[in-house]
Amino acid sequence: MQSEKDTKAELYSRYPLSSVLIYNGSTILHFLLGGIGIVLGYRSYTFGVLYLVLSLVEMYVVMPLTVCSNCVYYRAKDSLCVSGLNILSKKIAKEGNLKDFPGRAEGLFCANNLYLASLIVPLLAMIPALIVNFSVALLLIFLAVVGLLLFRFFIIFPMIACLHCSAKYNCPQAEAMGVRNR
């Protein structure tokens, strides 16, 4: 008979490179397509470029400075988290406190909400643009970004990232995704 431990998902101290590539590839594609959609929808580079820069800064500067330094992957030797940001965080941030890690989901402007906003803002921006400045290209980009969002929430988080994460017992997102005890 299989023990409960055997039936639970393996926790990775180092994610496979394929997971890191899927995670970052879909993230960067989401931001890029979102930025292009805003540029097309409003026929102006300003807001699209602003969105792209802010979303990249949020993901690749704010997260490693404020969240990753409190994560178990920051301090585990030779570890590689699904985003790879533990490596970057070690270079730019001082070690934080494991107890502060759940704080990523506390407060209106917490890291989790900013991260969610960076994913959802381009969709919200494209809806009125589709009505006012409809084009097939804009519609295809909108659908692609919707697909990337669904892929993140239904495949990446529950099956690739959070399921195998060593931080999942301390991470509010793992709880929200229902993977803590899987």
Ligand code: SF4
């Ligand atoms: S459980 Fe998911 S959201 Fe939380 S640190 Fe791990 S991969 Fe990131």
